[in-house]
Amino acid sequence: MTSETVRLLRAAGLDPDQVRRIIENALVEDLGPDGLDVTSVATIPATQTDTADVVARADGVVAGLAVAAAVFELAAESTGIGRTVEVSLVARDGERVARGDVLATVTGPTRVLLTAERTALNLLSRMSGVATHTRAWADALAGSKAMVLDTRKTTPGLRALEKYAVRAGGGTNKRMGLHDVAMVKDNHKFAAGGVAAAYRRVREAFPDVPVQVEVDTLAEAVEAVEAGVDFLLLDNMSPAVLAEVVAAVGDRAELEATGGLTLADAAAVGATGVDFLSVGALTHSSPILDIALDLRTE
Known part of the structure; x- marks a missing residue:
């Protein structure tokens, strides 16, 4: 070269x-x-x-x-x-x-x-x-503070290139892999015995690694924040519920809407006040x- x-x-x-x-x-x-x-x-x-x-x-x-x-x-x-x-x-x-x-x-x-x-x-x-696909999402979110995020749903071997393409299209990157950010999802919570327990175990094992926790309800979001979590994945929530979580959590955590999002609904989700929308389709379906x-x- x-x-x-x-x-x-x-x-x-x-x-x-x-x-x-x-x-x-x-x-x-x-x-x-x-x-x-x-x-x-x-x-x-x-x-x-x-x-x-x-x-x-x-x-x-x-x-x-x-x-x-x-x-x-x-x-x-x-x-x-x-x-x-x-x-x-x-x-x-x-x-x-x-x-x-x-x-x-x-x-x-x-x-x-x-x-x-x-x-x-x-x-x-x-x-x-x-x-090109990412730019369509970024355009749909214009006027809100929300940014579109990618996921790990990338083509094997091409993750670095595809995540760069997301950045070029006006999006932002989430974690590169399983090593740089801890993401506590439903199976982790189930195995650990709940949100607070799972978060505590990750924080004790890897005190310097950022921790994100997936929640499914308003009550679970509040529980996670009170346990010290400062980044929540709000899974498969309607815009109305997202707005309730934003009001309840305030600025105590960054909030990411995830699961089942469509470009047609992007503006409505962005208007709820969440910080991010994660969209696996940016890399798995473009x-x-x-x-x-x-x-x-x-």
Whole structure:
């Protein structure tokens, strides 16, 4: 990867080494044990060079341009052609784009461009789809203090990229995994003997780890706050009940609405005064943003 691509990845909060591993694994899926794109090797001379445009085929929000650039650059390294590619980013992550907009241009060995095409577009289209979906939720919450959160319902191996795409779309990230935030859910409460007991055990075992507790009723929310919990997940509550919890808890805890949320109801939920809405669909159900690679013909 070029130093500029590494800089852009780091500025996005992504680990360049982790991105490299993701891309290398994806390229192996396409190129197999021999590292060959048999169609391109058979039809295109190794010396041929072209320029291609990365083009939006639909309106949306773009995310992952530096990741796509890294795919082309790493493909050039892995094919053994011995020449590099030059990637020029035209758009910026987080921008709204329209059908027909050129997002980036890539110049280099034609074999490399076509070998890297599908991997680059798979990642870019996936990330841009997540960003586009997230922006719709962020727009729906405009005017309230609530922000949309992602969850751990991510594609295995792509969590860091998908969570970055949420940020690019105007959302915010919840925990990255089971290690950085303790989340006491219904099964934990049942096994521990209640909200207060579960919270106490987590706090004693991991005093420096943030603790969040899922509650199902107003009474349980009050119990949790009185036990010292300062972040509540309000599970499958109607806007009316959410408003009651907000009034009862006040500023003693941050409040997250979760479970069964829909985009159509987002504004009403945000208006209750909760701090966050967590939406697993941002990462498990976002359609891709259609993006293509077009070789220039002139």
